[in-house]
Amino acid sequence: xxxxxxxxxxxxxxxxxxxxxxxxxxxxxxxxxxxxxxxxxxxxxxxxxxxxxxxxxxxxxxxxxxxxxxxxxxxxxxxxxxxxxxxxxxxxxxxxxxxxxxxxxxxxxxxxxxxxxxxxxxxxxxxxxxxxxxxxxxxxxxxxxxxxxxxxxxxxxxxxxxxxxxxxxxxxxxxxxxxxxxxxxxxxxxxxxxxxxxxxxxxxxxxxxxxxxxxxxxxxxxxxxxxxxxxxxxxxxxxxxxxxxxxxxxxxxxxxxxxxxxxxxxxxxxxxxxxxxxxxxxxxxxxxxxxxxxxxxxxxxxxxxxxxxxxxxxxxxxxxxxxxxxxxxxxxxxxxxxxxxxxxxxxxxxxxxxxxxxx
Numbered sequence: 001x002x003x004x005x006x007x008x009x010x011x012x013x014x015x016x017x018x019x020x021x022x023x024x025x026x027x028x029x030x031x032x033x034x035x036x037x038x039x040x041x042x043x044x045x046x047x048x049x050x051x052x053x054x055x056x057x058x059x060x061x062x063x064x065x066x067x068x069x070x071x072x073x074x075x076x077x078x079x080x081x082x083x084x085x086x087x088x089x090x091x092x093x094x095x096x097x098x099x100x101x102x103x104x105x106x107x108x109x110x111x112x113x114x115x116x117x118x119x120x121x122x123x124x125x126x127x128x129x130x131x132x133x134x135x136x137x138x139x140x141x142x143x144x145x146x147x148x149x150x151x152x153x154x155x156x157x158x159x160x161x162x163x164x165x166x167x168x169x170x171x172x173x174x175x176x177x178x179x180x181x182x183x184x185x186x187x188x189x190x191x192x193x194x195x196x197x198x199x200x201x202x203x204x205x206x207x208x209x210x211x212x213x214x215x216x217x218x219x220x221x222x223x224x225x226x227x228x229x230x231x232x233x234x235x236x237x238x239x240x241x242x243x244x245x246x247x248x249x250x251x252x253x254x255x256x257x258x259x260x261x262x263x264x265x266x267x268x269x270x271x272x273x274x275x276x277x278x279x280x281x282x283x284x285x286x287x288x289x290x291x292x293x294x295x296x297x298x299x300x301x302x303x304x305x306x307x308x309x310x311x312x313x314x315x316x317x318x319x320x321x322x323x324x325x326x327x328x329x330x331x332x333x334x335x336x337x338x339x340x341x342x343x344x345x346x347x348x349x350x351x352x353x354x355x356x357x358x359x
Contacts, residue, residue, distance in 0.1 A: 005018065017031070025060060025092060036056070036088065053088040057082055058075060058091070058093060059071055107146070111170075121346070122140050123140075124195075124345060127196070130333055133357040134358075135193065137193050141154065168206065193226070196230050198229075204236075210250055247275060259279070260281045279335070280303065282333075290324045308332070313334045
């Protein structure tokens with residue numbers, strides 16, 4: 001650092017270097033290179049050798065910025081992108097390429113209050129018994145209607161919630177709302193069905209997760225037999241031992257598990273027989289071209305055979321045509337889900353679908 005520079009620790013592992021009269025972006029980049037070079041050497045700490053990667057964001061003050069806060073936020077955006085790109089590097093803030101990131105920052109801050117403001121709600125997509133056409137379950141899907149931007153795509157705000165840790169509070173709300181709705185249907189005299197709720201890797205890794213589930217079940221009064229968690233291969237593979245332990249504990253309570261998006265992950269096959277699963281969900285990408293794609297025909301047929309050998313039910317996602325439905329029925333898939341039967345709908349709309357035969 002030069003004598004005219006200011007070095008400050010903001011919080012945790014975040015630091016700021018304020019350089020007055022830096023001259024040019026090239027000079028700022030040269031400084032970033034020096035910082036990276038300094039941290040390239042290992043640090044001796046308490047008898048251990050520590051390697052510390054550094055992610056650096058660079059921003060230059062310009063006429064579009066109204067305050068020092070804008071400058072700091074711009075550097076933070078660039079730092080975030082450097083970290084996402086693998087870390088141990090620097091990136092320069094660019095207003096054009098970072099306009100999307102500013103929008104995400106806005107969504108992130110607003111998401112924190114979306115539940116209490118009543119902007120979030122659930123849709124339910126029917127799951128159909130392909131042998132008799134009855135509705136036997138639903139998948140609960142979170143939705144968010146932003147007051148200015150309208151409906152935010154679920155994959156977008158769920159990713160933000162996961163990244164920022166808000167997924168725990170959002171997940172609790174989804175679970176409690178879905179369980180309460182299922183219990184209300186049963187109390188109204190409707191035939192009991194299973195409600196499937198998606199669980200994120202962060203939720204599954206929390207030691208307190210089973211206790212949170214139990215509290216929600218106690219509060220809503222739903223029998224755990226009618227609750228099912230959908231988890232992805234990635235969520236399990238992050239920590240197989242912890243996932244297995246958590247899943248077994250919840251299964252003992254009566255909760256079922258379905259492995260979602262089966263076939264799109266990695267390494268799960270060798271662990272499949274050790275996990276307390278009830279169902280496999282075939283990803284919609286393998287259903288889309290059935291029965292015309294020989295490769296997808298072989299893959300789906302193999303998954304169905306594997307599931308039978310492990311005594312697991314199969315849920316085929318993304319069914320959109322009679323051809324797909326007929327193929328899956330002939331191959332022995334027990335459960336189907338997709339636009340052929342119904343799009344995700346609100347709870348009141350689902351009431352109208354419950355007595356219907358879908359075949």
